[in-house]
Amino acid sequence: xxxxxxxxxxxxxxxxxxxxxxxxxxxxxxxxxxxxxxxxxxxxxxxxxxxxxxxxxxxxxxxxxxxxxxxxxxxxxxxxxxxxxxxxxxxxxxxxxxxxxxxxxxxxxxxxxxxxxxxxxxxxxxxxxxxxxxxxxxxxxxxxxxxxxxxxxxxxxxxxxxxxxxxxxxxxxxxxxxxxxxxxxxxxxxxxxxxxxxxxxxxxxxxxxxxxxxxxxxxxxxxxxxxxxxxxxxxxxxxxxxxxxxxxxxxxxxxxxxxxxxxxxxxxxxxxxxxxxxxxxxxxxxxxxxxxxxxxxxxxxxxxxxxxxxxxxxxxxxxxxxxxxxxxxxxxxxxxxxxxxxxxxxxxxxxxxxxxxxxxxxxxxxxxxxxx
Amino acid sequence: xxxxxxxxxxxxxxxxxxxxxxxxxxxxxxxxxxxxxxxxxxxxxxxxxxxxxxxxxxxxxxxxxxxxxxxxxxxxxxxxxxxxxxxxxxxxxxxxxxxxxxxxxxxxxxxxxxxxxxxxxxxxxxxxxxxxxxxxxxxxxxxxxxxxxxxxxxxxxxxxxxxxxxxxxxxxxxxxxxxxxxxxxxxxxxxxxxxxxxxxxxxxxxxxxxxxxxxxxxxxxxxxxxxxxxxxxxxxxxxxxxxxxxxxxxxxxxxxxxxxxxxxxxxxxxxxxxxxxxxxxxxxxxxxxxxxxxxxxxxxxxxxxxxxxxxxxxxxxx
Numbered sequence: 001x002x003x004x005x006x007x008x009x010x011x012x013x014x015x016x017x018x019x020x021x022x023x024x025x026x027x028x029x030x031x032x033x034x035x036x037x038x039x040x041x042x043x044x045x046x047x048x049x050x051x052x053x054x055x056x057x058x059x060x061x062x063x064x065x066x067x068x069x070x071x072x073x074x075x076x077x078x079x080x081x082x083x084x085x086x087x088x089x090x091x092x093x094x095x096x097x098x099x100x101x102x103x104x105x106x107x108x109x110x111x112x113x114x115x116x117x118x119x120x121x122x123x124x125x126x127x128x129x130x131x132x133x134x135x136x137x138x139x140x141x142x143x144x145x146x147x148x149x150x151x152x153x154x155x156x157x158x159x160x161x162x163x164x165x166x167x168x169x170x171x172x173x174x175x176x177x178x179x180x181x182x183x184x185x186x187x188x189x190x191x192x193x194x195x196x197x198x199x200x201x202x203x204x205x206x207x208x209x210x211x212x213x214x215x216x217x218x219x220x221x222x223x224x225x226x227x228x229x230x231x232x233x234x235x236x237x238x239x240x241x242x243x244x245x246x247x248x249x250x251x252x253x254x255x256x257x258x259x260x261x262x263x264x265x266x267x268x269x270x271x272x273x274x275x276x277x278x279x280x281x282x283x284x285x286x287x288x289x290x291x292x293x294x295x296x297x298x299x300x301x302x303x304x305x306x307x308x309x310x311x312x313x314x315x316x317x318x319x320x321x322x323x324x325x326x327x328x329x330x331x332x333x334x335x336x337x338x339x340x341x342x343x344x345x346x347x348x349x350x351x352x353x354x355x356x357x358x359x360x361x362x363x364x365x366x367x368x369x370x371x372x
Numbered sequence: 373x374x375x376x377x378x379x380x381x382x383x384x385x386x387x388x389x390x391x392x393x394x395x396x397x398x399x400x401x402x403x404x405x406x407x408x409x410x411x412x413x414x415x416x417x418x419x420x421x422x423x424x425x426x427x428x429x430x431x432x433x434x435x436x437x438x439x440x441x442x443x444x445x446x447x448x449x450x451x452x453x454x455x456x457x458x459x460x461x462x463x464x465x466x467x468x469x470x471x472x473x474x475x476x477x478x479x480x481x482x483x484x485x486x487x488x489x490x491x492x493x494x495x496x497x498x499x500x501x502x503x504x505x506x507x508x509x510x511x512x513x514x515x516x517x518x519x520x521x522x523x524x525x526x527x528x529x530x531x532x533x534x535x536x537x538x539x540x541x542x543x544x545x546x547x548x549x550x551x552x553x554x555x556x557x558x559x560x561x562x563x564x565x566x567x568x569x570x571x572x573x574x575x576x577x578x579x580x581x582x583x584x585x586x587x588x589x590x591x592x593x594x595x596x597x598x599x600x601x602x603x604x605x606x607x608x609x610x611x612x613x614x615x616x617x618x619x620x621x622x623x624x625x626x627x628x629x630x631x632x633x634x635x636x637x638x639x640x641x642x643x644x645x646x647x648x649x650x651x652x653x654x655x656x657x658x659x660x661x662x663x664x665x666x667x668x669x670x671x672x673x674x675x676x677x678x679x680x681x682x683x684x685x686x687x688x689x690x
Contacts, residue, residue, distance in 0.1 A: 043534070043537070043551065043558070044579055044595065044596055045531075045534070045537050045549045045551060045558050045559055045579075045595055046558045046559060047558075047559055047598075074522050075522065077522075078522045078544055078546075081546055081560050081562055082544075082545060082546065082562045083562070084562055084599065086560070087556070087557070087560065321610070322610075323609075323610035323611060323630035323631065323655065326403075326654055326674065328403075329403045329405070329674075332402050332403060332405050332406070333405060336405055336406050341406065342401075342402050342406060342407060344401065344402070344407065345401065345402075345406065345407045345408055346408055347433075348408055348431050348432065348433045349433070350430075350431065350432040350433045350453075350459065350471065350474070351471075351474055352459075352470075352471050352472055352473055352474050353468065353469060353470075354469070355473065355474075357469070357472050359445070359448070359460075359462075359472060359509055359510070360445065360447075360462065360464070362444050362445045362446070363445070363446055363447075364390055364446040366389070366390075366443055366444065366492060367389065367390065367664065
């Protein structure tokens with residue numbers, strides 16, 4: 001503990017104190033520190049630790065999950081707060097997650113894929129044939145992604161790999177089919193036609209070949225990107241699954257609590273007398289065992305020790321048992337649930353008779369508190 | 373030891389900061405489910421064997437869940453009522469002239485009220501409508517509403533040293549630290565896995581706060597390193613309803629619980645439970661330690677009894 005001063009600090013009212021007039025007395029130096037903390041604007045009641053990037057990233061993954069996106073914002077914040085994230089970390093995570101668009105993850109992936117492809121791929125006809133081929137596997141992969149993200153993620157991987165291979169093979173085949181006939185036609189033109197056309201064709205050929213090569217490279221790069229993102233998706237699956245599992249566990253715990261409460265209520269309704277009798281019986285047993293011989297005394301001690309042990313082990317198991325409510329409490333709850341009003345309630349007018357009644361001036365000087 | 377029998381189920385008991393022998397009790401009919409309420413102002417007799425006497429009482433249409441004595445006026449009381457209103461009473465005036473004010477802003481039950489002990493001009497109320505409101509005696513409307521919790525706020529407590537800082541405990545399982553000069557909460561402590569029913573600041577170390585939860589434990593936290601508690605106090609058999617640090621001893625605190633007991637703890641020692649009182653026969657729901665008399669404590673519960681006794685003695689002794 002930081003503040004180890006054994007005597008209470010000087011009895012003065014901090015509200016009246018001039019913050020500039022702090023006089024540290026001998027031995028109570030820590031109070032000077034406390035006063036110093038009070039004076040400086042950054043108070044001690046804020047999280048001064050730096051933002052944890054890992055926590056923020058986990059939160060971003062959590063918030064990006066479509067199931068979480070469907071839930072009210074309030075509960076998303078509350079969940080992250082319970083995980084121990086600070087306000088700054090939660091705000092940062094919210095700012096990193098794009099605003100919830102009504103579209104699904106597939107559409108966003110499609111858009112990403114197409115945005116990546118279009119600047120890389122140049123317009124020429126050969127490249128245009130490549131573009132739909134490259135886009136199609138991306139679309140297929142992303143749609144497969146939405147279909148399968150809640151289950152069968154390894155099927156997703158198999159599909160992705162297969163489609164990538166197919167697209168790679170397709171691009172190779174298409175490139176071959178486009179380049180070879182063009183090469184052949186170019187050779188024919190070079191042999192048969194004049195030098196001007198030769199010049200033109202030579203200009204065309206490198207550009208065509210270059211563009212085709214560039215298109216193939218970009219298709220390969222896009223395929224590699226898709227492979228990477230799908231890998232990342234796989235990795236993040238675990239994190240999301242964990243968060244979701246915890247979410248679900250919390251809900252399950254709530255449901256179990258309600259179930260146990262309702263069973264306890266049912267039990268109590270039928271067994272109030274037994275409860276009272278057993279309570280009295282326990283006390284007698286304890287007294288009797290303590291009053292007996294040494295052996296029984298140790299038994300009694302053991303019993304007594306067991307009791308706090310039992311009750312203190314219960315919190316460790318994180319199980320809360322509902323306290324047995326009085327019988328009359330249960331009766332009144334039942335009555336109220338049925339819509340009946342208990343008979344003993346009076347109609348009372350508790351409104352101020354004179355709402356503008358002047359509040360009297362203080363008569364006594366407030367007494368100095370010991371802890372001040 | 374002085375005892376008082378209330379007609380309704382007890383909910384909260386508080387000693388007056390002005391008079392050593394005065395205390396007030398908030399009660400609600402039918403366990404606070406549905407019914408009237410009554411606020412009793414009691415006086416301790418000169419001899420411990422005599423019963424507590426009632427100086428004055430005020431009736432309300434709905435149950436009273438909590439009360440707070442004013443720190444500026446010796447006869448003023450604020451009551452937190454189950455119909456969402458906050459009522460101001462003057463014990464120097466007759467019941468027919470009371471309440472002085474009825475402030476209706478909360479949309480659900482007001483569960484707790486705490487008066488600022490250092491500024492003495494303001495108080496905060498915590499409600500099941502998920503908000504905390506800041507009020508002063510002279511204004512007819514709240515000054516600020518603090519809305520961040522996502523579930524009922526069960527308790528709000530001013531920091532005993534920092535006039536603008538307070539903490540709130542909620543059913544959303546978090547404790548939030550607030551500064552009235554800031555727009556939102558300055559710290560969030562996800563203290564327990566179950567609802568947190570009460571929080572209280574240490575009167576000698578302004579960075580230490582205790583939380584009482586449905587999970588039967590009390591945790592003691594240092595806000596400077598709030599990821600893990602300094603101490604976890606186990607021993608109650610059911611949910612812990614209230615916790616209060618001692619105004620006289622740095623390490624001591626009292627708690628009351630649905631296990632019908634009132635416990636005294638020293639959170640700095642290994643075996644923290646230093647006292648246990650089993651005088652109540654129903655849920656013990658209210659407990660307080662006197663600021664003016666060292667060791668004087670009071671408790672109330674659903675068994676409609678109010679006990680006042682000195683720590684170390686038996687509350688039920690005649």
